[in-house]
Amino acid sequence: MSEHPLRNIPQVVVYPTRDTAVASFYPFKGVFYFLRHPYLYPLLRARLLPAVLLSSFVLLNLFFWTFLPQVAFLAIFHKAGSAWVNGTFLVLGEGAAIVALLFEAFLVDESQVDIFDAVLVDRGYEDLVRQFRPVSEDSLNNPVRRLGKPTQASVYGPFSFRQIAEFVILLPLNFVPYAGVPLFLLLTGYRAGPLQHWRYFKMRGFDKKQRNAFARKRRFQYTWYGAIYLLLQLVPVLSMLFLLTAAASSALWAADLETQRRAHEATAVQVPDYADDPQEAA
Template identity: 35%
Template sequence: MSEKVKQTALEEAQRVRVLATEAVQSRAYFYPLRGVPYFLTHRDLWKPLGSKIVPTMTLGLGITTAMFLVTYVPQAAVLALFNGPLAALTTILLVLSESSTLISVLSKNFLIDEVLIDTFDGTLIARNKTVLVSDGRQIEAGNGSDPISKLGKLIKKPFQRFTPTAVIRYFLYLPLNFIPVVGTVIFVALQGRKTGPAAHARYFQLKEMSKSEQSRYIEEKKAAYTAFGVVALLLEMIPLAGIFFAFTNTVGAALWAADLEDSKSTAPNLRDQAKKAE
């Protein structure tokens, strides 16, 4: 029995090592970071954020403050039993993660869902991917080189309203934080694994990829999407600035999508497949 456990542990360690190597080689973790300077140097992309900055900052401040006031002490007491002196740090990370989840769910469903789409589409247009964007919305004449001014009425809207599944999954992962350091790392990695593919929901829609095509594509690039998701999640966990990083992460995801288009590494959509069949 002990040999079986040892063998299983070795196989799992090997699998994690392979995924980690693939994640590093993918360089996908750079895209959330690349999104920051690109966003800051393209002032036209500020418009969607500017239109929602006050309500989103107010929401973020309120939720983060309330979470620390109400949940920090009891959670720190529990984590102290498992993490010892590290409990103070791990509890901060835990509360920030919980706050960012609540802020993300509420803001993306009720405040900034459409302006995040505008940011994604605007970045693609800035990267000369107007034809791709035209599959999901009307394109206007616009004002010169301003990509946001060219965004017309949405034809397709990818973001789904709140469903309890993601939050339930999130709270199922919470006990991992009882494991000192390693548990918190695993928790963030698991959350990042879901965050990565979600960042390309709009891209998959514009490519007209079916659910099965999306699943296969995400599985092929799961290391890259996890790497992107972990960095994006850590940025959005920063108090108050998390809303800003939600937009820069969206820009980073669009830059990645544009690079994928340039490299032609995405699966062909159903329309292309039908044409080939003819």
């Protein structure tokens, strides 16, 4: 007798929808985690002043010189006030691209690595971190202080020219009334999401084929995660803070994925305590 189609609904619809919703909440979990764990604050303070000054400089100039011309152009295609809304997101997106280029290339990556590693240590996955740096047993209440200097090249997320190019190319989607901004975030989030787990993939020893397979299996989860991550990057001045909390969120997600993986492996290798001898049973 064939299996009833309705029995597949949980596997096909319910579970994937649940997993996607959970993944999209991780960027916010990262913010809450960062705020509730003061041991991460020194990593923010070291970057705070230059971040605020540079973000403010970039956004003020963009709004002063480009906002009204872009709104005027959008008004050709938009009705009523939607040109102002989409124009605001367009300028914020341009600012986010510039800030990301400057911060991630020159200021943030080392701090993101430290945050990612510290969160994994805090969650009990020191073995992953020790592949790239020593982890001491001192300062047990402060995972950041337990981290030694990296023993090999450590990158949180590689510079992706393709991601930046897609970001710029897709910016005109903001010309589309109402639906343009969500489409822009989802399409750029498709690539941004997996890049946030670059360090986790390195810790797992994945090659390019394995990375792509892992991300493809979680395509919608990474897309929505990336979309929310990019949405937070559009918040004026605070984009630097959210770059750092993103490292915490990706580490929290990696820790949960690792918990699931190890639990699955432990279950798979379990051997029954007792098995009947077939000859005796006969």
